[in-house]
Amino acid sequence: MNTPFWGPDFDSLVSTDPEIADVVLGELDRLRGGLQLIASENLASPAVLAALGSTLSNKYAEGYPGRRYYGGCERVDVAEEIGIARARELFGAEHANLQPHSGASANLAAYAAFCEPGDVVLAMDLKQGGHLTHGSPVNLSGRWFEPVAYGVRQDTELIDYDQVRDLALEHRPRMIIAGATAYPRLIDFAAFRAVADEVGAILVVDAAHFIGLVAGKVIPSPVPFADVVTFTTHKVLRGPRGGAILCRAEHAKAIDKAVFPFTQGGPLMHSVAAKAVALKEAATTEFQGYATQVVANAAALARGLEAEGMRVVSGGTDTHLALLDVRPLDVTGAEAERRCGDATITLNKNAIPFDPEPPAVGSGIRVGSPSVTTQGMTEPEMAEIARLVGRAIREPAQAGQVAAAVGRLTAAHPAYPRD
Template structure:
C-alpha cells in the first residue's frame, strides 16, 4: 500500500479489521485514496469531504432500520436516530432559510423522483432544460424515468449569449402549460434568474422547481443568490460544492411539506440510510461557518481564473466565463474533441470530463467541449495563481500529447502535477 496517508486517518479505526478480513478491498480503498491524491481533480460534481463526515458515514448508524420519520417510525429502537434526523432537518432549514426539509433521499436522482411523485402524474407535461444545452438526465431525457413517464418539453440557450433563453422558456410554458417548470442542470456556468422563472411559473400556474444539485454549496456559502425564496421546491445533492456525503435532500415551502414527505417515503424509497443522514447533519453544520463561506467565494474566484486562463490559450469558455464553480469550454479552436482532451489530460494526471457544448456538432460520447470545476482544488487550498498554472497544464496536455501515458510530454506534465500537488495535497497527513 503506497499511500503516505495513514488509512485509519480517513477510513476510521475499523480499517485494521477490514485489512485483516478482506485485504483485497482494503487495498482498493487505499488505491482510490492514492488516485485522488495523485491527480488534479477538476470534475465539477466531485469534492473531498471531511474526515468528520467520513466518520459519520462509517458509524454504527448503518445498522438501524428507521422507516418513516422522527417520532413516526415503523420500527422500534429509533430514539437516537430520531435525534440525528431532527438535527439534520433543523440544520438544513437554518442553512437555507427553508420552511421544510427532507434529508432522507439517497441521491439527487432519488430526490428528483420524489419531486415528480409529489407534484405530477405519469403523462403530465414538464418543462426543463435540454441536456444538450446543460440540463440533466432526470429533467425529461428519454433514457431516464423522467422521459419515459412524462411528456417532456425542453428549453435551451440563446445562440448569441449561450445562456438560458428566458423568452423561449416563457413561450414554451404558455404553449404547453406544464405541471412543473424546472431550473438547474449539470453544465450551467452562469447564475440563474430565479425571479424570472417564478414569474413564468405563476403566469401558467406551474410548480416552480429548482434542481440545485450543482450549485447549492455556493448558496450555503452565501456566494450566489438562493433559489429558496422563489421556488416551490428545491432538490439538491449533498456532495459537490457542498462537500458532504453522497446523497440528496429537498427543501420546500411549508404548504408542500406533506406531499414531499409522502413522495420520499413510502412512495419512492424505504428506510433512510441513517449513517448518511448523520453525515448530512455534520456537513450542514460545517457549511454554517465563516470558513465555509470563505471557501465558497474562493471556489468561484478559482473557477473564473481557470476559465479565463483557458480562454487566453484558445480553449474558449462558453458564455464567456462563469459565475459559479464550473466552466464549459469549446475545444474547436484548438481542433481537439472532448473525448481526446479527456484522455490526454488523464494521461497527464489531470482529471476532467468531456462535455457537449450548446449546438455541438459532435455526438455526446465524443463532444466538442470539456467541463472543469474547482471544488476539489479549492478544498486543497489552491488559489487563483494555481489556476493559471493548471490552465497552462491543461492546454499543453490537450495540444501536445496523444493520450499515451508514456508520451514524453505526458510524463513531464505528470511530474509538474506531482510537484503542484506536493504543495496542495488532497487529504494531507494529519
C-alpha cells in the same frame, strides 16, 4: 472521555479483505497524486467520513422521526432532527427532507409529489446543460412524463427566458424545472417564478450543482422563489454523496410522502448524519470563505484555459464550473478528457450548446474548482493548472512530464494531508 467506536477500523479491513483495502488505498493515492477537476465532486471532511463509517449504518429507520416503522430509532431520530433543523436554518427554508439517496432520487420525489404520468414538464435540454432527470428519453423522467425542453440562445449561450415563457404558455406544464448540470451562469429564479405563476405550474429548482454556493452566501438563493428545491450534498456543499429537498410548508406533506413510502424505503441513517455534519460545516464563516474562493478559482481557471486556446462557453462563469469548447485545439471533448487523464488530470468531456458531436464524444470539457479549492489552491495555482491542462491536450507525448508537474503541485497542496 472514551473515543467513540465508529465501526471496523482500517486494519480490520486490511486483514479481512486486502483486495478492497487495496482499492481504498489506491483511491486515496489517486486523490493525493492528481488534480480533481470534476465539477460535481469534492473532498468530504474527515468528520463527514467518520459519520458515514459509523454504526448508524446498521439501523433500519423507515419513516420519519417519531413516526418510524421499526423500534430502536431513538438515536437516529436525533441525528435526523438535527440535520433537518440545520438545513432549514442554513437555507431559510420552511421544510427540509434529508432522506433522498441521491439528487436523482430527490428529483423523482418532486415528480411524484406533483405530477401524474403523462403530465407536461418544462426543463432545460440535456444537450444544452440540463440533467438526465429533466426529461431525457433514456430516463424515467422522459419515459413517464411529457418533457418540453428549453435551452440557451445561440448568440449568448445564456438561458433564453423568452423561450421559457413562450413554451410554458404553449404547453401549460404541470411543473417547471430550473437548474442544470453544465450551465456556468447564474439563473434568474424570479423570471422562472413569474412564468410558473403565469401558467399555474409548480416551480422546482434543481440546485444540485450550486447549493454549496448558496450556503456560502456567494450567489442568490432559489428558496424564496421556488416551491421546491432539490439538491445533492456532495458537490460544493462538500458532504456525503446523497440528496435533499427543501420546500414550502404547504408542500411538506406531499414531499415527505413522495420520498417515503412512494419512492424509497429505509433511509441511510449514516448518510443522513453525515449530511447533518456537512450542513454544520457549511454554516461557518470558514465555509463562506471557501465558497468565495471556489467562485474566484473557477473564473481564474476559465481565463487560464481561454489563454490556452479554448473557447469559454457563454464567455465566462459565475459559479464553480466552466464549460470549454476544445475544438480550437483540434480535439474532441472525449480525446481531451483522455489526454488529461493520462497526465493525472481528471475532468470530464461534455457537450456544448448546439454541439455537432454526439454526447459520448462532445466538443467540450467541463471543469470545476471545488476539490482543488478544498486543497487550499487559489488563483496562482489555477493559472498553473490551466497551463498543465493546455499542455496535456496539445502535447499528449508529454503526459509524463505534465504528470510530474501535477505531482509537485499536489504535493504542495495535498488532498487529505498526512498529519
